[in-house]
Amino acid sequence: MRSLHAACLALLVCALAILPLSAHATEEDRPIVLIGTGGVMWDYVDPETTPNLFALSEESAVGNLSVRAVHPVACPADGWLTLGAGERAGDDETDNGACRLLEEPVDGTVPHWEDYVASAENSAYSPRLGQLAELTADRNTLALGPGAAIALADENGTVSSYGQIEDYRDLAEGQDLVLVDIGSMSQIEPTVFDETQNRQKGDPLAASFETQEWDEEAIRADMATIDARLGEVLDAIEETTPEARIIVASLSDYSATASTQQVIMEVTGEPGLLTSSTTRRSGLVAATDLLPTLVNGSEGPGDSIVADAGGTAEGNRAAVTEFDSLTKAIKPATGWVYALWGISWLLVFFATLIFRRKPVLRGGALAVASLPASAVLMNGTPWHTAGNPTLVLCLGIAVGSVLIGILSYRLHGRHRAAPAALVAGLVLLSYLLPVLVGSPLALNSVFGALPSVGRFYGMNNMMFAIVGASGLVLAGIIAEKLADRQRAAALIVGLGATIVFIDGSPWHGTDFGGPPVLVVGFLFLALLVSGRRLTWLSSLGILLAGVAVAAFFLLVDYLRPVEDRTHLGDFAQSILDGTAFDVIARKAMQVVALWPLLLVFVIMLAVLWMLWRKKAPISLEQLVHPNGDSWVWTIIALVVVLLGGTLLNDSGPIIFLTGGMVAIPLLASILYYGKPLGARKQKLARDTDEKARGSNRDSTTN
Incomplete structure (x- = not known):
């Protein structure tokens, strides 16, 4: 009897074990x-x-x-x-x-x-x-x-x-x-x-x-x-x-x-x-x-x-319908927002040249620089469900930018860079925080990427340009404000590392072209802020660090399970199997297709270079001297990051233009409209005066 019970129990266990397998096989x-x-x-x-x-x-x-x-x-x-x-x-x-x-x-x-x-x-x-x-x-x-x-x-x-x-x-x-x-x-x-x-x-x-x-x-x-x-x-x-x-x-x-x-x-x-x-x-x-x-x-x-x-079926239909309506509304609205940004930027620029009313124009510059952040904040509202979504979005972004400009301008009494620091920080948070927590809030904005272009997650090229420009301006503010050069350099490296990680890691931004140039830009600035000289060896080390970071992100993603990989791991796989050239060629052709913008871009750089050379002939060694101007270093870092991003990404000169439209108003609010020198510059000026007096005393003694 016990044997019979044992046999029945064994058959029951086998049957229970086989049933799920049979069901799975039937499903397949x-x-x-x-x-x-x-x-x-x-x-x-x-x-x-x-x-x-x-x-x-x-x-x-x-x-x-x-x-x-x-x-x-x-x-x-x-x-x-x-x-x-x-x-x-x-x-x-x-x-x-x-x-x-x-x-x-x-x-x-x-x-x-x-x-x-x-x-x-x-x-x-x-x-x-x-x-x-x-x-x-x-x-x-x-x-x-x-x-x-x-x-x-x-x-x-x-x-x-x-x-x-x-x-x-x-x-x-x-x-x-x-x-x-x-x-x-x-x-x-x-x-x-x-x-x-x-x-x-x-x-x-x-x-x-x-x-x-x-x-x-x-x-x-x-x-x-x-x-x-x-x-x-x-x-x-x-x-x-x-x-x-x-x-x-x-x-x-x-x-x-x-x-x-x-x-x-x-x-x-x-x-x-x-x-x-x-x-x-x-x-x-x-x-x-x-x-x-x-x-x-x-x-x-x-x-x-x-x-x-x-x-629920009703809730799921509502979710996909709302996203569909957003993508329909955001395409035509994007062009009008870009036009609004460009016109506002030019108005502030020409008004500065003509009227020179610094308090009002400083607030205008800050408002213009904050427009990308306002666009993300506006995307948290159901603007696309309005009767005229384009008008609602443009008005909302404009009002938000003006409010941010007014709020930030009220900080001008604390430090000349305080308003720009607030705007730059707000821009950084508005784009990095959603990416960090996996939210599509920034990517769904007019400066993000529509699903129709094939970018479904992470950070696109315009987001990289906006983040890179605002991040480097914030790094320049750190360099000016802190008298302790080593501490300032450490904070700049920490800020850059945070931006690079969120921008390039396969868990967040999954951006390939941005991290290497961001590494170069932030390390270049941190090196000079720390008081060290830029040598050929240190320059090579900075470049290799940028390449190493990009390669590290590719390798990490490639080593993940295939089903978890992003396009970074797929690109690493294409390098190994020899098909990466197709991807590179496609992106290069997309940049070449923007040749009118490239031509204008080259002409603008040539004119600026000629004017600068004529007005202030100075050697490159003087520009990157450890006792030089930290804002000159910041501008060089900006050019390196945005120009490098232009060459490495398929958006071409749009990256340089977008980053410039964020960085230039922020820099103007500090360098053109601001008054007092920062603590580091004041200390550097005192050190220079003391050295000069010491040299005079030595010469008198001799």
């Missing part, structure tokens, strides 16, 4: 059905217009899909090509701004495949068309609809199994992967090309000032049509493959001018938000994440999409 073996569309945005998902989409979202994890590929607007062909390649890909041709109308395969071959291949060969992203077909060669796959055929075509443009969406019931059973194209919608309807031209690679300037003007009634009519097709496919899935894992993704833009966030959801049976290590943001994924979600072993920048369960 489930067929996948990806239903693709285009132009579908969360703003227009509601129970009346789109009952099927709405009902599906009630039992799904939802998110926004960033569909930006190689062009400002993602056409249907771009979305399906990116899905099949696992990398940004697209059709390089257009007809008067329209996208290509996708056509049925002919004898198993995708039409215009040679155009897609030519586009891939000329792309800086080097997409490998046909990767999805290659990875699923030993599995049963089915493409229903012309877009699905593009994604499942092999490198020669051949699709092995194809049908219409009406054929789902007849063809889907027994398939491991089914892609279904239910059609797309866009502001400009796709067309069969008569005359072709090359599509634009970069965003047009007008896109930074124009709001999206759509026919709401037409959108809802098109959404209803798409939703009806989705309902037909969902009914077919329920009848034929009810066990399938269902993903619905809108793969292309509706906008005709700029990329928009699109709907994506996965049926999980409970509410949740979709995310991936590519974006590190709940409720946001990238189009390049779709391929690794469908199949293992893919190559590319994306990672598998996962569902974070939690919340």
Whole structure:
């Protein structure tokens, strides 16, 4: 009897152990059905217009899909090509701004495949068309609809199994992967090309000032049509493959001018938000994440999409809809904020030359320098939900900047650099603190990065320029205020190390081009402030320290698990496998594309150099002498950081211009408007006088 009981117990234990494994195996073996569309945005998902989409979202994890590929607007062909390649890909041709109308395969071959291949060969992203077909060669796959055929075509443009969406019931059973194209919608309807031209690679300037003007009634009519097709496919899935894992993704833009966030959801049976290590943001994924979600072993920048369960269906829809509305509002508002900043900057500059009313103009300079901080603070309000979001944002930023300028000016009696110190510190905190705690507050601002450009977390180039400029000005204030040179140098190194760590570490800013030049700038300033001479050996050591810090961040990220890596670790991997040149070449071409700004930038530097040489001929050795002017050293450090950042990053001269627009007003508020010397300068002047008197006494004695 005891033996029988023991046997039963053993069988029960084995059964309990096997059940989870069997369930896991069943989960892995489930067929996948990806239903693709285009132009579908969360703003227009509601129970009346789109009952099927709405009902599906009630039992799904939802998110926004960033569909930006190689062009400002993602056409249907771009979305399906990116899905099949696992990398940004697209059709390089257009007809008067329209996208290509996708056509049925002919004898198993995708039409215009040679155009897609030519586009891939000329792309800086080097997409490998046909990767999805290659990875699923030993599995049963089915493409229903012309877009699905593009994604499942092999490198020669051949699709092995194809049908219409009406054929789902007849063809889907027994398939491991089914892609279904239910059609797309866009502001400009796709067309069969008569005359072709090359599509634009970069965003047009007008896109930074124009709001999206759509026919709401037409959108809802098109959404209803798409939703009806989705309902037909969902009914077919329920009848034929009810066990399938269902993903619905809108793969292309509706906008005709700029990329928009699109709907994506996965049926999980409970509410949740979709995310991936590519974006590190709940409720946001990238189009390049779709391929690794469908199949293992893919190559590319994306990672598998996962569902974070939690919340309510209504709350999750509200979250992704709000983020979608923010991205729609921030694009046109950005141009107007930049214009506001530039005009304000020029007004203060010319008013200084003409009126020379220092108290008022000093406050104006401080207000202009604080505008980036005001933009982040304003982003903590729901400005994008206003009737005229651009106007509300501009007014809010302007009012915030003026208040900061007034508040900081009131400190002018304590020390001439006190107002600038307050503004510089506020700017630093407004950008570094959100990055440190993992908040997208700064990144979502007009000086951050939209998801459409592919920067989903950390610090972008403009944020680096703003932080670097304000940080070095604050370091200059430390150098002037503290009489103890060693203590001042130590504080400058500590400040620089903090900025470098937040900017470059793979846990926070994940910026590659910023840390090396920041290290050089802060160490250069700290060396001279400490009283040491700048020699060729110390200069080489500073440069090597910058390289070492950048390499350290790459190595640390590379040694982390693959699923936890950022683009730093991916770049380290590309260095090892020899593909880093493609990344470097792409970024270099982005800088070269800004050649008009580069030309203006070079001319400005040449003019300033000639004027300076004519007015004050002085050697470089005199400029960097340990007994020299700490503000001259600070300005040199600023030029090194901003010029170096311009050369190392793909934003080019925008980095120098942005950093200069922060640094120059801060420096002016200290050097032009300020009165008393700092403690270190006063001590240095006293030491110089004492040495002079001592020399006179010695000469008299002799």
